[in-house]
Amino acid sequence: xxxxxxxxNADGAGSLTTTxxxxxxxxxxxxxxxxxxxxxxxxxxDLRDDAIERFALTGLPTQRLEDWKxxxxxxxxxxxxxxxxxxxxxxxxxxxxxxxxxxxxxxxLVFIDGRYDASLSQLGTMPAGLVIRSLAAxxxxxxxxxxxHFPRVGVNRDQAFAALNTxxxxxxxxxxxxxxxxVEEPIHLLFVTSGATATATQPxxxxxxxxxxxxxxxxxxxxxxxxxxxSLTNAVTEISAAPGAIVRDYKLQREGTGAFHIAxxxxxxxxxxxxxxxxxxxxxxxxxxxxxxxxxxxxxxxxLKGAHLLRGxxxxxxxxxxxxxxxxxxxxxxxxxxxxxxxRSVFQGRIIVRPDAQKTDARQMNRNLLLSRxxxxxxxxxxxxxxxxxKCSHGATIGELDANSVFYLRxxxxxxxxxxxLLIEGFIGELVDEVHVGSVQVHLxxxxxxxxxxxxx
Amino acid sequence: xxxxxxxxxxxxxxxxDYKYGFVTDIESEMAPRGLGEDTVRxxxxxxxxxxxxxxxxxxxxxxxxxxSAPEWANVHYPPIDYQDxxxxxxxxxxxxxKSLDEVDPELxxxxxxxxxxxxxxxxxxxxxxxxxxDSVSVATTFRGxxxxxxxIFSSMSEAVHEQPELVRKYLGSVVPYSDxxxxxxxxxxxxxGTFVYVPPGVRxxxxxxxxxxxxxxxxxxxxxxLIIADAGSYVSYLEGCTAPMRDENQLHAAVVELVALDxxxxxxxxxxxxxxxxxxxxxxxxNFVTKRGACRGRNSKISWTQVETGSAxxxxxxxxILQGDNSxxxxxxxxxxNNRQQADTGTKMIHIGRNTRSRIISKGISTGHGQNTYxxxxxxxxxAEGAHNYTQCDSLLIxxxxxxxxxPYIEVKNPTARVEHEATTSKISDDQLFYCRQRGLNAEDxxxxxxxxxxxxxxxxxxxxxxxxxxxxxxVSLEGSVG
Numbered sequence: 001x002x003x004x005x006x007x008x009n010a011d012g013a014g015s016l017t018t019t020x021x022x023x024x025x026x027x028x029x030x031x032x033x034x035x036x037x038x039x040x041x042x043x044x045x046d047l048r049d050d051a052i053e054r055f056a057l058t059g060l061p062t063q064r065l066e067d068w069k070x071x072x073x074x075x076x077x078x079x080x081x082x083x084x085x086x087x088x089x090x091x092x093x094x095x096x097x098x099x100x101x102x103x104x105x106x107x108x109l110v111f112i113d114g115r116y117d118a119s120l121s122q123l124g125t126m127p128a129g130l131v132i133r134s135l136a137a138x139x140x141x142x143x144x145x146x147x148x149h150f151p152r153v154g155v156n157r158d159q160a161f162a163a164l165n166t167x168x169x170x171x172x173x174x175x176x177x178x179x180x181x182x183v184e185e186p187i188h189l190l191f192v193t194s195g196a197t198a199t200a201t202q203p204x205x206x207x208x209x210x211x212x213x214x215x216x217x218x219x220x221x222x223x224x225x226x227x228x229x230x231s232l233t234n235a236v237t238e239i240s241a242a243p244g245a246i247v248r249d250y251k252l253q254r255e256g257t258g259a260f261h262i263a264x265x266x267x268x269x270x271x272x273x274x275x276x277x278x279x280x281x282x283x284x285x286x287x288x289x290x291x292x293x294x295x296x297x298x299x300x301x302x303x304l305k306g307a308h309l310l311r312g313x314x315x316x317x318x319x320x321x322x323x324x325x326x327x328x329x330x331x332x333x334x335x336x337x338x339x340x341x342x343x344r345s346v347f348q349g350r351i352i353v354r355p356d357a358q359k360t361d362a363r364q365m366n367r368n369l370l371l372s373r374x375x376x377x378x379x380x381x382x383x384x385x386x387x388x389x390x391k392c393s394h395g396a397t398i399g400e401l402d403a404n405s406v407f408y409l410r411x412x413x414x415x416x417x418x419x420x421x422l423l424i425e426g427f428i429g430e431l432v433d434e435v436h437v438g439s440v441q442v443h444l445x446x447x448x449x450x451x452x453x454x455x456x457x
Numbered sequence: 458x459x460x461x462x463x464x465x466x467x468x469x470x471x472x473x474d475y476k477y478g479f480v481t482d483i484e485s486e487m488a489p490r491g492l493g494e495d496t497v498r499x500x501x502x503x504x505x506x507x508x509x510x511x512x513x514x515x516x517x518x519x520x521x522x523x524x525s526a527p528e529w530a531n532v533h534y535p536p537i538d539y540q541d542x543x544x545x546x547x548x549x550x551x552x553x554x555k556s557l558d559e560v561d562p563e564l565x566x567x568x569x570x571x572x573x574x575x576x577x578x579x580x581x582x583x584x585x586x587x588x589x590x591d592s593v594s595v596a597t598t599f600r601g602x603x604x605x606x607x608x609i610f611s612s613m614s615e616a617v618h619e620q621p622e623l624v625r626k627y628l629g630s631v632v633p634y635s636d637x638x639x640x641x642x643x644x645x646x647x648x649x650g651t652f653v654y655v656p657p658g659v660r661x662x663x664x665x666x667x668x669x670x671x672x673x674x675x676x677x678x679x680x681x682x683l684i685i686a687d688a689g690s691y692v693s694y695l696e697g698c699t700a701p702m703r704d705e706n707q708l709h710a711a712v713v714e715l716v717a718l719d720x721x722x723x724x725x726x727x728x729x730x731x732x733x734x735x736x737x738x739x740x741x742x743x744n745f746v747t748k749r750g751a752c753r754g755r756n757s758k759i760s761w762t763q764v765e766t767g768s769a770x771x772x773x774x775x776x777x778i779l780q781g782d783n784s785x786x787x788x789x790x791x792x793x794x795n796n797r798q799q800a801d802t803g804t805k806m807i808h809i810g811r812n813t814r815s816r817i818i819s820k821g822i823s824t825g826h827g828q829n830t831y832x833x834x835x836x837x838x839x840x841a842e843g844a845h846n847y848t849q850c851d852s853l854l855i856x857x858x859x860x861x862x863x864x865p866y867i868e869v870k871n872p873t874a875r876v877e878h879e880a881t882t883s884k885i886s887d888d889q890l891f892y893c894r895q896r897g898l899n900a901e902d903x904x905x906x907x908x909x910x911x912x913x914x915x916x917x918x919x920x921x922x923x924x925x926x927x928x929x930x931x932x933v934s935l936e937g938s939v940g
Contacts, residue, residue: 370872393880393881395880398837
C-alpha cells in the first residue's frame with residue numbers, strides 16, 4: 001500500500017502544472033473567443049464564459065478525485081494543446097475511405113479536425129421530422145434550436161472536460177428526430193484528425209429524440225496522421241430520449257497511439273425509452289469514456305456495453321453512472337477489456353437506485369483478459385441502493401486466457417496465435433453480436449480484426 | 458428442526474431493547490479530560506512503561522496532531538471533540554489483583570450480568586477470558602493452564618513488562634503508529650488490551666476471548682490487541698463488546714494486529730454489540746477500529762469473522778496482508794444496521810506472495826433508517842503468481858428507508874491471478890414470508906429465521922457458543938423492523 005500513497009503524492013506535486021494548464025487554457029480562450037461559432041450570441045458567450053471559469057476552478061482532474069483514482073493525467077498535462085481550432089486541413093476522400101461505413105445507405109457527416117466538411121459528407125433519405133445539421137451552422141444562424149434544446153439533457157457542468165468542451169465547442173452534430181419518426185438509415189458521424197501536432201478537437205453532439213421515434217447513431221473517431229502524433233479529442237454527447245424513443249448509440253474509437261481521447265456522454269431517458277450503446281476502442285494512448293445515464297421514468301431499458309482492445313502502453317478508462325431515478329426500469333451493463341503488453345484498463349461503474357425507484361432491475365458486469373505479465377486491470381463496480389424492492393447485481397472478473405481452451409484448439413491443428421485470437425474474438429465478439437445493425441457490426445468487427453492481426457504469435 | 462425451535466426460543470427470551478445498557482457504579486480513576494502530551498505521559502507513567510514505549514507513544518501523538526480525520530467513508534457524524542474525552546479510566550484498586558478473589562465483586566457481578574464466565578469454576582465452556590473494563594484489563598482466566606503449553610495470554614500492560622522483546626518486536630509492525638488517524642490516536646493513548654503469543658507447533662487448547670466493556674461516561678476506549686502465532690501454531694480468538702446506554706456518543710478506536718508465521722493459523726472472531734444508540738440515533742458508540750493481519754510465513758492463514766450488530770457507527774476494515782507463499786486470508790462478515798445506525802465496513806486483501814488465496818463473504822442487512830456500505834479492496838501485486846480471490850457481497854434490505862451500498866476496489870497486476878467478485882441486493886420476498894407465516898410463525902420470527910438463513914455462511918464460521926449468541930443478537934437488532 002505505501003507505493004500507492006507515494007504515487008498519489010507524486011501526482012500532488014504535478015498539480016502545480018494543473019493550475020498552469022488552467023491559466024493557459026484561459027488565455028487561449030480569451031484569444032480565440034471572438035472567432036468561435038455563434039460569437040455574436042450573448043447567451044452563448046455567457047455559457048462559454050461560465051464554463052471556462054468552472055474549468056479554471058477545478059483544473060485538470062487529479063488522482064485524488066475518487067472519479068479519477070486510477071487514471072493519471074500527468075502525460076496529458078505535458079502536452080500544450082492548441083484548443084482553438086485552426087482552419088481544418090484538406091483531406092482527400094481516399095484517405096478516409098477505410099473509415100467509412102459500407103454496404104447500406106446511410107447519412108454520413110465527416111468532420112476534419114473537428115469541423116464539418118460538406119464536400120465529404122452526404123445525407124441519405126430524410127424522412128419528415130428529421131433534422132441533421134452541423135452545430136456550427138446552427139450557431140452561426142442564431143442557434144435558436146440549440147438554445148431551445150440545450151437544457152434538456154444537461155451534462156454535469158462542473159465536470160472539467162465537459163466544461164472545457166462547452167467553452168471551446170466549435171462544431172459537431174445536431175440531430176433531432178420528430179415524434180414517431182423512424183430513421184431507418186444509420187447516421188454516421190466520422191471525426192478525422194489530420195495529424196498536425198497538438199491539435200485539439202472538441203466536438204459536441206446533440207441528439208433530441210422525440211416521443212416514439214427511433215434512430216441509430218454511429219460515431220467513428222480516427223486519424224490520418226502518424227501513430228505518434230499527440231492530439232486531443234474531447235467530445236461531449238448529449239442525448240435526450242422522450243418517452244418511448246429508441247436510441248442506438250454505437251461508437252468506434254481507432255485513433256493513433258499518441259492521441260488522448262476523452263468522451264463524455266450524458267443521457268436522459270423518459271418512460272419506456274430504450275437506450276442501447278456499444279463502444280469499441282482500439283486506439284489512443286489514453287482513452288476515457290464517461291457515461292452518465294439518468295433513467296427518469298418507468299419501463300426504460302438502458303444497455304451500456306463496450307470493449308477495449310489494448311496493447312503497448314495504452315490506458316483505457318470506462319466510467320459509468322446509471323441513475324435509476326424512478327420505479328420500474330431496467331439497466332444492463334457489460335464491459336470487457338483485452339490487455340496486452342503494459343496496457344492498463346480501468347472500470348468504474350456506479351449504479352444508483354433512488355429511494356423511489358422500486359422494482360429496479362440493474363445488472364453490471366466487467367470482465368478483463370490479461371495477456372501479458374505487465375498488463376494491469378483495475379475495477380470498481382459500485383452499487384448505491386436506497387430502495388428495498390430491487391434486483392441489483394454486479395460482477396467483475398480478471399484473469400488470463402484459459403490454457404485448456406487454447407490447448408483444445410491446438411489439438412485441432414490450430415496454431416497458437418490463431419487459437420488465442422479465436423478465443424479473444426469470441427470473448428469480445430459476443431458483445432459485437434448484439435449490435436442491431438449489420439453494417440455497423442461489420443464496421444466494428446473490421447477494427448477488431450485489424451487489432452488481432454497485429455497481435456504477437 | 459429442534460435447533461431452529463431452540464433458536465427461536467432464545468430469540469424470544471431476549472426482551473428487546475439493549476439489555477447491556479446498565480451502568481456499574483464503581484469508583485474510577487481517570488486521567489484529566491482532554492488530550493495533550495501530558496495525557497500520553499500520564500498513561501505511560503500509570504502503567505510504569507519502559508522509555509521506548511513512551512517515546513513511541515509520543516511519536517504517534519505528534520504525528521496525530523498533524524493529521525486530520527478522514528472524510529471519505531459513507532458515514533456521517535458531527536465532528537468529535539477530542540478534548541472532551543477521558544483517555545484513561547480504570548476501576549480504582551489498591552495494587553494489582555493477584556487472583557480473581559481480589560477482583561472487586563461489583564466488577565465480577567457486571568461480567569456475570571453480561572453472561573461472561575469469568576470465574577474459572579463457571580468456565581466450563583473452556584474459554585479463557587481476558588476482561589477489559591473501560592481502559593484496563595481486570596481479569597484474565599486460565600492463565601496457568603495456558604502457560605503450561607507455553608501460550609502467553611495476558612493483558613497488554615503485563616506483556617509490556619513480562620515479554621518486552623516480543624512486544625517491542627511486533628507492536629506496530631502490522632499497523633504502524635502513523636497508519637491512519639484513529640490508529641495513530643490509539644498508538645498514542647492505548648491503555649490496555651490483550652497480548653497472545655502461541656509458541657511454535659502449539660495448538661492452543663482452548664478458545665481465547667476478550668470481553669470489552671465501556672462503563673464510565675465520556676471515556677474513549679483505546680485498546681490494543683497483538684496476537685502472534687509462531688510457526689505451525691493455531692489459535693482461535695474471540696472478542697465481544699458492550700457498553701451502557703448513554704445519550705452522548707462515545708469513541709472506541711482500537712487497533713488489532715495479527716502476525717502468522719510459517720504454517721500458522723489465526724482465527725479471529727468478533728461479536729460486536731456496542732450500544733447502538735436509541736431509535737432516533739441519539740447516543741451510541743463510534744466504532745472506528747483498525748484491524749490488520751499479516752500472513753508473514755508460508756502456508757499461513759488468517760481468518761476474520763465478524764458479526765456487527767451494535768455501534769451507532771461501525772467503520773472498520775479487517776485486512777489481510779498475504780506475504781507468505783500459499784498463504785490464505787478469509788473475511789466473513791455480517792453487518793446489521795437498524796434505526797439510525799451506519800456501517801461502512803469490509804476488508805482489504807493484499808496478495809503479495811505466490812499462490813495466495815483469499816475469500817470474502819459479506820452479508821449486509823439494512824433496516825429502519827440504517828445505512829450499510831461494503832467497501833473492500835482486493836489487490837494482486839505483480840509477484841503474486843497464481844493468486845485467487847473470491848468475493849461475494851450480499852445485501853438484504855428490509856423497509857424502504859434504508860440503504861445498501863457496495864464499493865469494491867479490484868486491482869490486478871498479475872495475469873495468472875483469478876479474481877471474482879459477485880454482489881447481489883435483494884429484499885425478503887413476500888413468498889418467503891408467506892411460507893413462514895403459513896407455518897404459524899409470526900412476522901418477526903419469520904424475518905429472524907430468514908435473516909439467519911441469509912447469514913448462515915458467516916455464522917457457521919463462529920465457534921459454537923458465539924454462533925448462538927450471534928443469532929440472538931441478530932434477532933434483537935432486527936426487532937421492530939417489520940409489522
